[in-house]
Amino acid sequence: MTKPRSTSRPRPATITDVARGARVSVASVSRVVNGHANVLPATRARIARVIEQLRYVPNTAARSLIRQQTHSIGVLLPDLYGGFFSELIRGIDGAARDHKLQLLLSSSHGDAHEIAAAMRALVADVPTVFMNSRVTGRPALAIDNYGGARAMVRHLIGRGHRTITHIAGPADNFDAHERERGYRDELAAALPRVKPVVVRGDFSEAAGYAAGRTLASGKRRPAAVFAANDGMAIGCLAAFDSLGLAVPRDLAVTGFDDIPLAAYVRPPLTTMRVPIVELGRGAVSQLVTAITTPTPTRTLTPPLAPTLIVRESCGIHNSVEGHDAGGHDASQPQHGISRPRNRKPRTP
């Protein structure tokens, strides 16, 4: 954002200024700026000097206009809160960087206008890729939320839990809906006699905390609580602890997503690992493909299957001879399985 007219800030040098300074045409300046070969070394040097002197930087808008490409991608997320989106953005950022694409980030905050605009992009022929969305027939990337939820419930049942309560996500959220559906279906299939109990949350730790307090004080405390995401599971863990209930001794708690913190919470959280960073990277790849592909292909990638990560909150203690019936991956922080790989955070 620049407003040279309304301020006394000096107007940035343009290609014309450089051309004048080096006594050449703008065409030559453009050539050296873009690293074309056909410029005499002497001319090139002269131009380079002026560029440096004037601190010339090509105007991005002009370039985008003439080249018909902005080298940027837009990312519209419903929200920016929490470990899930944080990791997703990391993945997207990394891929954007690899492709030398600028990242335009914004969150819809549930704003109807913004969402409508995004939907319009769908019908206008703007390259788009949806993630975990109801929209079909378009490039999209999805997590098998339904299958993951079923697997989690199956695991809990396998561990001997009979009464399993589900803390669901927001009613209008597609991921939340699919996870809840998986919970209901698996429960109905495996334990036809026990009926599902669902308490509605909103994916926040606070919601999980509130749900946990309610469940613990209810007349019939469940044997296990399956939260629709790790944030709520962590809130739930905190609630039980605050009430003097021990997890997993008194009841089990599991989550979904496997955010980085899931392994560091006490007890370590059993959860379904969603390859979040890869999801972000994959979305960018698909977008790049959609952009560069002549005819929009309708290759629909199959949903990514989450994997069960058995830690301690579900009632399994990771002893040396861990006895996980399902043979699933059991990770502990010190094994580094859940810690970010190859990264050195720079944040306070």
Next chain:
Amino acid sequence: MTKPRSTSRPRPATITDVARGARVSVASVSRVVNGHANVLPATRARIARVIEQLRYVPNTAARSLIRQQTHSIGVLLPDLYGGFFSELIRGIDGAARDHKLQLLLSSSHGDAHEIAAAMRALVADVPTVFMNSRVTGRPALAIDNYGGARAMVRHLIGRGHRTITHIAGPADNFDAHERERGYRDELAAALPRVKPVVVRGDFSEAAGYAAGRTLASGKRRPAAVFAANDGMAIGCLAAFDSLGLAVPRDLAVTGFDDIPLAAYVRPPLTTMRVPIVELGRGAVSQLVTAITTPTPTRTLTPPLAPTLIVRESCGIHNSVEGHDAGGHDASQPQHGISRPRNRKPRTP
């Protein structure tokens, strides 16, 4: 990113297409697009219809070029991992939205080129605001990391702890440096006989975990551990738990930042609250000021003071008659003090 030439994707409608379709000049189209008054209702309606038909959307690059403003701001962060940056981005996004600014996000990944480019922006007269940086004499926004660290050490000493170990952040990080300096100075001032013990971390949970394991098995276990950020404090908590050590009974642990999860971890983490979201918002405000102000003002905002949040990890139990000697804020999840306000996460 669009490459109409190299693909068979239909070229988006331009203002010329609309003008032709409505049998008017491009000037008139521009007028209705920009909501100018001087267009006859009939003409306006005709143009509007064509705009709709053609799904015309003004080309952003062309607009930016002619208006000399891009309506966007760039945010360069060293990293994108964890609760701190997550909240910071939320704050920045919210403010950008309020100012109707597009957010260009990227992380330097420690890339020297990228950082050098940012530094060059400093000397070129591009409006810039630095956050928690060594750079001085420019619009900047900072946290009083030094003072915060001193306050935390003072609190720990007040609670009776004598041997306090500091888990520091990365050696080349300014925040980390200031926090460590605060730790050393306060310790030297209050307890001249005990010498500081610092173990180096990198702000990740994994680093905190590793440090915790080391400290616990060392010959002289400290009475308290003050981690330079919440992530490491949480890792440390996990390490102690895995070793059968109870916090705060066996030793105290405190963090810095007060990320959203700090209140939900067990035991709830005592920490220095940094107004992260406000920091992000403030940076955007300052930037907007820098952009719109005729002559760059050198008003340097004083550093924001973090506030001590006493929870349980430091040895204070929040009983009904909480006996916090310092009279500090004690928060618990159910009081909502640490839960995000007015937000409904949409993330799984």
Next chain:
DNA sequence: CTGAAAGCGCTTACAG
């Protein structure tokens, strides 16, 4: 190797 010129898609005085 170098330059004059057209043109990318818009906005905005300036006339009428």
Next chain:
DNA sequence: CTGAAAGCGCTTACAG
């Protein structure tokens, strides 16, 4: 109220 035209800062055939 409406349009012709200039111009924002670039890139790229096209000549020479």
